[in-house]
Structure formats: C-alpha cells, structure tokens
Amino acid sequence: MILQDQLNALTEQFASQIPETARAAMKQATQELKESGILSQVIQAGDTLPPFSLTNQNGDTIHSQDLLKEGPLVLSFFRGVWCPYCNLELQALQAHAESFRAAKAKIIVISPQLPAYALKTTQDNNTSFDVLSDSENHYAKSLGLAFQLPSTIQELYENFGINLETYNGDTSWQLPMPARIIVHTDGTIRHIEANPDYTTRPDPNETLNILHAKA
Secondary structure, eight states: OOHHHHHHHHHHHHHTTSOHHHHHHHHHHHHHHHHTTGGGGSOOTTSBOOOOEEEOTTSOEEEHHHHHTTSOEEEEEOOOTTOHHHHHHHHHHHHTHHHHHHTTOEEEEEESSOHHHHHHHHHHHTOSSEEEEOGGGHHHHHTTOEEEOOHHHHHHHHHTTOOHHHHHSSSOOEEEOOEEEEEOTTSBEEEEEEOSOTTOOOOHHHHHHHHHSOO
C-alpha cells in the first residue's frame, strides 16, 4: 500500500477518536506553521549538507563524513516514537530497505529523542537503520527544520499523555518538521521534501526513483 494511503486512513481513524475541538486546534496549528514562512528557511537542493556527529540508539557516535564515503544518504527527520505517522513512515522505509541497499543508499533517521527512545523506535518498528539523537534539535535548526509547538498543542499533547520533556530531555517543546533529504556522496543535497503538515509524507518509491534517476 502507498504510504500516503496508510497515513490518510490513520487520519480518518483519529477523526472518530479525537474531540472536534482538539482536531480543530491541531489543524489550525498546522496552517499557522505553513503560513509562518518556515519553508523559506529550509536548506535547499544544491546546498551542502552541514556535517553532523550524532549518537545512535546504541550510544555510538555517527559521523556524516564517514557515512558519505560509503554512498548517498537518505535522511529522515522523525518527530518521535510517540507519533504514529512517523512510525508508519519508518515501517514503510524498512519495507523498502533492501531496495535502498541495492541503490547503495543508507537510510538515517534523526530525531530530538533521547537515545533510550531512539532505541525504542528501532525496536517498536523493527528497523535495520540507525536512529540518531539530535539533542535540543540543534542539527534540525541548522537545516531550518525546527519549530516551536504552540502552547495550545503542548497542552493537547500532555492531555494525550505525550510529554516531550520526557521524550527529548529538554523543556523547549520544539520539533523538526518531517523531512526526507537525499544527499550525494560529495555532501550536496540532491533532493529535499519537508512539509509543515506532519500527516503528509513522501512515499519510499518516490525517493528510490530519484536515487535511480541520473543526477
């Protein structure tokens, strides 16, 4: 099944479970983020990816320079293991993991979660790729992807049992926009898709088609 079809089905499911006031508040927050101009700040195709050194789910430090020596990178920015939309995306990427390996591309997931929750992410979704911890969204900020959750959404999330201070180990209540970035071995960004609407994600096949197309 196409990933977006799964995401749309999840949205329909939540529509029957979440109060209308909560749905309206989340929809408004998404619209305000779209209108904030955040996309104009996001790093673009043709730019050089800033290097990173981040800790993975096992406590190992992963360096982007080392990864790029092995082949192109596919970076997925992930809100957290508490986000069912993000988990569906990771499961879809895992379902295509062999195709990404055949394209000599390595999938790397980056989120603001603490390493313990990065490990839970890999276990819950049975993924074969690293989930890196971007403390306080420092790296996401360097790419223009980080944003502040409004107080209304912070309160809603806490009512849903989602406390980002626990998951992320800081009090900022900041998240990255979901984004998928394809990076050449020379560090140049070949393609990026970021969306203020967390319910919309590119399909893995779209990413594979770009990897297989002539640069």
